Amino acid sequence: MKYALVALILAGLGAQASALDLHGLKPDEVAVWAAPVEGGPPLASHRADEPVNPASTMKLLTGWAALNRLGPDYRWKTALLSAAPVEGGALKGDLYWLGGGDPRFDNGNLLSLLYSLRLRGIRQLDGRLLLDKRAFGKVGGADDFDDDAGRAFVVGPDAHLVNLKVAWLTFYRDGQSARVVLDPPLAGVEVRSELKPGGAEPCPDVRRFVSIVNDGRHVSVAGSLPQACDGQRAYVNVLEHDEFAGQDFAALWQALGGVGPLRVERGTAPAGARELATWQSQPLSVALADINKYSNNTMARTLFLTLGREAGGEDDTAAAAERVLRDELRHRGIADADALQLENGSGLSRRERVTARLLGEVLLDAARGPFAGEFIASLPIAATDGTLKKRFADLGPRLRMKTGTLDDVKALAGYWQAADGRRLAIVAIVNGPRAKSSGPALDALVSDLALSFNTAAMRPSAKP
Template sequence: MKFKHISDKSHSWLRAAGLVAGLLGPAGWAVAAPALPGVPGLSARDLSVWIAPVEGGAPWLSHRADVAVNPASTMKLVTSFAALDLLGPDYRWRTRWLSPAAIRDGHLTGDLYWQGSGDPAFDRDALADMARTIRARGIGQIDGRLLLDGQVFRTLGSSSELDPDEGRSYQVGPDALLTQFKTVELTLLATPSGWAVRPAPALPGLQIDNRLQRDDSGRECPSAARLVSQTVRGQEVSLSGSLPESCDGSHLYVPVFDHARFQSEAFAAAWQAAGGQGQPAAASGRTPAGARELARHDSPPLSQVLTDLNRYSNNVMARQVFLTLGAANPQSGDTARDAASAVRASLARHGIDTQGFAFENGAGLSRHERVTAAGLGEMLRAAQATPFWAEFASLLPRPGGEGTLKRRLPALAEQARFKTGTLNDVRALAGYLDAGGRRWAVVLIANRAGISNAQLDQLLEGLYPQLEAAGHDATGLQ
């Protein structure tokens, strides 16, 4: 049984599991009682663990599983489950440019409205395509303003007392018109005298203070991000450090400006590149009824967005999806609160006990979000009985693949799919493990500062032989 065989039509492990479900139960394990493997520096009192076969039955191991704990980014699985359930795998966000004004002699004679829907994946390529579309309609100049309509999100939620966005891409907040994650891509190009920096998009108001120096040692480039110190002050990005020539072509990703200014300047860059004239002043505004659509962009399907979101543990994408759930299920007028209610209702509909759960932004970038290992584990089990099981299983990263598990758990590369969670005082793994001819839902969460990813990996690797034995015993496999 290997995850690479997952598809809508091929679940031989599920069929096999169905033949032996009757053997399960508290007294059904003939092997030795499960035990937490000893891992130096990892105490049982810091752990919440829940492991059970996906097809049902009593948990094989439940340790502090009903205690409310901080899940870090494994909370993204909860948001993803609810999104697939309530929106559907094929859901798409739509971004529209509209205007009530007439087009005369190449001029749009009034305002252009940019109406967002919370697209987590809207990027500079989509922006450029929309700019080319309105140029193709014969518009060469916009006489009015660029009005940003983000009414779909009434509130944006928070990330509690975690550090604000200060040049850290993982801390960018959500916005109904999120563009390119509010982040500029800086390409580093080696020159005879040092380094050149090429920004994309080329925001008109962005200034780059380039103090990068050449390191002529000939060493390999470990990562440009590790070698470059970056500071963002207002409209200026300062870069300093010494890089070897092997870093040529490397990229840095730096969040700049507030959302409205980033959108305004990104529009100006795309408009100029498309051959448009002038830069319309930007402001916020609600799209009037009867405005004519001039350009639109539909996002990739939700299933693809969630795969990227979970693979790279993208916080702002998760927050966009979370808020979309609130916008799609309005109750109180507070989008973040409505999102939490929608997620909780989705879980309850699938029989998942949400006592102990607490929601803030749906990304796990929070000091206040909580789950229980048992609740998260039961959600993992419930997923395999849903119409969106194939999409949910596929969004989980695998060891050795792209994303947060790329350099973790190499010994379990064919047996595991897990979402990671990391904060200063949280380490977590939640997902599925094939062992002993069965598939197991596994949740491991440690809430204490100083615990490493390696320690949690060692715990999972230590549990694997026990699961192999337990699986073979229950199924009769040898």
């Protein structure tokens, strides 16, 4: 694909873009800022100080602050505690599950935690399972997404987030029968199946052949299942956080041969409770890659809250997280503009606002800082992975950018690396009713900036 180059006026020692080919975008619906990481004036600045909704490019601010404040090796801890004695393989009292707010905590991790409990010699829980949710106080919200209720991308954060609060439907073709199984087998979710065996056609995605209707407690599945769909899976968002965590715990505990608990409630572990089993997460850098490459809102919001918790914000964790992020901007010498508005730090927001310049300055600071490798590695690679897997085939892996999409928002922010190794930080954000169809124009604009940077870098006057 060929793109028109950005018209540049070179002046003095730096290059400043005086005109941009907006590829059909209206001047008042796009904000652009781009500058060399290795130093020099901005190469492009169009409405760079106008507050705009960044959609998921807001995750870059949260991830940058988390790396600086917590470090790339920060890990979340999940623990099972009790003050009750163990007699004959039975815990003679309540078990407390101290949720750590681990954004990547899944069924495999929970199974490992429960296996540690079994290794201790406990097979029966005679008391209650009490969810200790002290990790997060107020978690903030994501207003005006009621029409998306039940979809996985709007699942909120929680101290006991497990499997991103989704269960899996696994489809089987056994001979001439077709069936579906819920994994884990949650007691509060009923699966109704009207599946029929299908033919011999290929099955790239089981959802092409089955319909799934889900209200959170009842999942109805119907369709004709080809033989090639045997073993394929689809996820469903079911139950509320406490119910999901409690029923998931019980299902996996029983799978390990355990008995109990009596019931699941909330409670705070007493000071004298001892640790019976613990799970430590993989490092923050691994979570950050999941957040940015796949634009995971739930995980990003959980990371945002972790910033607040580590700053002592037990009562209002979301407010504490905002204070941390703004303080980090000031500490790093980045203007804490009045235009910056935060709701949950993930970009799943109708209210969050940032300027292209502020977001760009964060990119510059991240690329020049001690955790540049971890930060840049977390971004989708053009034509390779994540949300850029099918975009920018002409530019390839020298381009790494975070994407952002909402109703009326389309955004890109990240880095281009020229052939000589120099890097350009780029921010381009479209706001307006035409944003949904602006993808090709936005990609063309970013490509122009990248190719123009290459051209400028090859000029004799360009600094090495």
